[in-house]
Amino acid sequence: GENVEQHPSTLSVQEGDSAVIKCTYSDSASNYFPWYKQELGKGPQLIIDIRSNVGEKKDQRIAVTLNKTAKHFSLHITETQPEDSAVYFCAASRGEKLTFGTGTRLTIIP
Amino acid sequence: EAGVAQSPRYKIIEKRQSVAFWCNPISGHATLYWYQQILGQGPKLLIQFQNNGVVDDSQLPKDRFSAERLKGVDSTLKIQPAKLEDSAVYLCASSLAVGWNEQFFGPGTRLTVL
Numbered sequence: 001g002e003n004v005e006q007h008p009s010t011l012s013v014q015e016g017d018s019a020v021i022k023c024t025y026s027d028s029a030s031n032y033f034p035w036y037k038q039e040l041g042k043g044p045q046l047i048i049d050i051r052s053n054v055g056e057k058k059d060q061r062i063a064v065t066l067n068k069t070a071k072h073f074s075l076h077i078t079e080t081q082p083e084d085s086a087v088y089f090c091a092a093s094r095g096e097k098l099t100f101g102t103g104t105r106l107t108i109i110p
Numbered sequence: 111e112a113g114v115a116q117s118p119r120y121k122i123i124e125k126r127q128s129v130a131f132w133c134n135p136i137s138g139h140a141t142l143y144w145y146q147q148i149l150g151q152g153p154k155l156l157i158q159f160q161n162n163g164v165v166d167d168s169q170l171p172k173d174r175f176s177a178e179r180l181k182g183v184d185s186t187l188k189i190q191p192a193k194l195e196d197s198a199v200y201l202c203a204s205s206l207a208v209g210w211n212e213q214f215f216g217p218g219t220r221l222t223v224l
Contacts, residue, residue, distance in 0.1 A: 004152075032211040043114070043201055043215035044153065089152050093211060096141065097166060100152025 002027040004092050006101030013080055014109050021104045023090035024072040030092040033066060033073045038087045038103075047088075048075070080108045112136065114216030116202050122222045128190035131219045135183070135204030141165075143213060144177055144187050145201040153201055153215075159185060192223045 003026040013019045025033075031052040036044035050057045050064045050073065057064050061080075066073040073092075077084055085108045091098040115134040123129050135142050140161050145153035156175065158165040161182040170177070174193070179185040189196055199218040205211070 006152075034211070034213075036215075041217070043203075043217045046212060046214065049212065091152070096158065096205065096209070096211065096213075097155060098153075098213065100154070102152055103150070 002030060002092055002094070002097075002099040004090060004099050004101040006090050006104060008104060009102065010105045010107070012107045012109055015080055015082060017080055019077045019080055019084070019106055021075045021088055021090070021106070022072060023074070023092075023101050024070075025092040025099075026071070027092070027094060028068075028071065029094045032093045033064070034091050034093075034098070035062075035064060035075050036089045036091065036100075038089065040086075044089060077106075082108050082110060084108050114202055114204055114214055116200075116216040116219055118219055119217065120220050120222075122224065123192055124224050125194055126191040128188065129192055129221060130186050130188045131200050131202075131221075133185045133187070133202030133216060135185075135202070136214055138206070139204035139214075140182070140207045141205045142179055142185050143203040143205075144185070145203065145215075147199040147201055147218070149198070156187070189221075192221075194223050197221055197223045 006023045034049035037047045038044045063076040087103045090101040142159045144156045147153045157167040157170045159179040177187045201218045202216045203213040205213045
């Protein structure tokens with residue numbers, strides 16, 4: 001089955017700086033790669049996703065890149081703000097079954 | 111539009127007791143998922159429904175876990191009897207249809223088994 005590895009497990013950045021979270025996947029047939037943000041006591045919230053026919057996607061301060069050959073994808077957050085502090089999960093799927101990474105706890109330092 | 115609703119939000123039980131969780135998906139969403147999220151880990155799929163039929167329950171521990179979605183809308187997940195290792199957050203998610211990737215999650219139910 002699919003296996004998704006996520007790094008780093010924790011990340012602290014100064015407010016205003018950029019944050020990058022990286023994931024690798026094992027199943028070359030995976031074609032959908034969402035990123036979720038989970039705040040304390042809440043369910044995961046979809047923040048951006050990318051499909052295998054696209055190399056990069058951007059939504060305001062958030063961008064995701066995908067390298068199908070290397071089987072890795074990354075989340076980039078620019079101009080970080082205190083409200084970006086949360087746990088972020090990457091996931092990969094072929095069809096509807098999502099396999100999640102282990103999460104990255106992002107802390108924005110004011 | 112209203113999101114995925116779950117209840118209760120918190121539940122504490124003793125081992126060997128039974129417990130049930132309820133989920134109401136986003137209106138019109140045909141596909142419903144139950145996930146287990148152990149502290150410090152990503153969500154793990156337990157079961158997927160398409161309307162009132164099971165699509166995938168390969169990761170559901172069927173000796174103690176059961177789930178149903180009788181009318182194709184609400185769903186319940188039951189654990190009987192509970193074990194200590196069942197302590198986790200149980201998340202419900204829904205998506206529009208089969209082949210529609212985007213899943214929307216509810217707030218989850220935090221289960222503590224003592």
